Amino acid sequence: MTGVLYEVVHRIIPPVARTLWRPTVEGLERVPGTGPVILASNHRSFVDSIVIPCVVPRKVVFLAKSDYFTGTGLKGAAQRAWFEGLGMLPVDRDDTKAALASLDTALDVLGRGEAFGIYPEGTRSRDGRLYRGRTGVAHLALTAGCPVVPVGLLGTEDIQPVGSNRPRLADVTVRFGEPLDFAGRFDGVPSGRARREVTDEIMAAIQELTGQEQAGAYNDRPVDA
Template sequence: MSRILLKAILGFLMRVLYRPKVEGLDAIPGSGPVILAGNHVTFVDSMFLSLVVERPVAFIGKDEYVTGTGVKGRLMAWFFTTVGMIPVDRDGGRGGVAALMTGRRILDEGRVFGIYPEGTRSPDGRLYRGRTGVSRLALMTGAPVVPFAMIGTDKVQPGGKGVPRISPVTIRFGAPLDFARYEGMDRDRYVLRAVTDEVMSEVMRLSGQEYVDMYATKAKAA
C-alpha cells in the first residue's frame, strides 16, 4: 500500500511540476518478466522510471542509500525501498555477482527489472559502452529487453546533486528486443557483447546521445 500511495502522491506532483512526455509505454508487456534497460544521466532517473511505468519496477541500488542513520537516513531508506530499490553492496569482487543474481531472481518471479547497462551515471551526458550484465540476464531468463531513454533528467538534477530543478523531461521506450535466438549461449563472451551492443544501439537511437566506446567508470577515472 505504501508504494501505491507514494506513487500516487509523487506521480501527481511530477505531472504538475514536470509534465513529463512519455512515449512508447505500451511497449512494456503487461505481465511476465521484462528487463528495462536504459541510459543513466542523473540520480533521479530511477524515480521517474518507477513513477511512469504502471508495473512495479525493481532495480539495484547502493546499500548506503538505506543504511543511513537519523531521521534523514530512515526517510531515505523508506523512500528507496518503497519505489522498488533493492540494496546491494556493489563494492568488491562479489558486488557484480550479487547484483546479477538479484536481477535473475526478480525476473524468475515474473517481475520487471530496471537496469542501466553503463553501470554508473554518465559523467558528461554522453552514452557509454554497456556492460554485459543486461545480456547475461536476458539469455539466462529469456526475458525480453525493452530499451528506454531518459531525456532531460540531467537538467532536473545536474551532476546528480542539489535540489531538483523544474525542467522538461521525456521518457521514451522502444520495441521489446527478443534474444531467444541465443538461448543457451549466456557464457559466450562474443554473444554477450553483441547482445549488449544491440541494446545500447537502441538506447542511443532513442536518446539521441553521442556514443563513446569506453566504459563510463574509466572515463570518470580519467
C-alpha cells in the same frame, strides 16, 4: 512491510512527479503489462530511477547504493522508507562479490515475473555521451529468457545535474523502444560473444532513442559517485 511502503509511496510520488515535470512519454505501450521484462536505459541523472517508475504503470525494481538504506535516526529511516517505497533494492557497489550477487537479485526479481530496470553503462554519463554497455544486462536477458525494452531518457540531467542536491523543473522525455527478444538467437554461440553482441544491440537501440554521441569506451565510476 516493503510491499505496503511501495503501495503508499507509489500512490503519491508518481502523480506529483508527473504534475511537476510533465514528462513527454513515447512508446509506453511497448512495455509489457505483465511478465518478466528488463528496462535497459541510458543514465543521465540520479533521478532516472525515479522518473522511469513514475511513468511506467507497473512496478519497476532498480538497485540502489546500499548507503541509502543504512542511515540512522529519523533521517535515515525516512530515506530508507523512501527508497524501499520506490521499489529499490540495496547493492554494495564497492564490493565485487556483492556486485556480482546483485545479478542473482535481479534474476530473482525477473523470476517473480516483475520488471527490472538497469543502466548498462554502469554509472551516470557526466559529459552527455552514451558509453559502452557492460554485459550484465545480456547475462540477465539470456538467463531469464525475457524481453528487453530499451529506454531513452532526455533532459533528466537538467532535473538534478551531477553535483546538485536539489531537483529542479526541467523538460523531460522518456522514450520506450520496441522490445528486443533474444530467445533462441544465440544457441550454440560462445557465452562471452553472445553477451557482447546482445549488449551492443541493446546499446544501439538506446542510442537510436536518444541520439547521443557514442563514447566508444566504458564509463568508469568516479570515486565520489
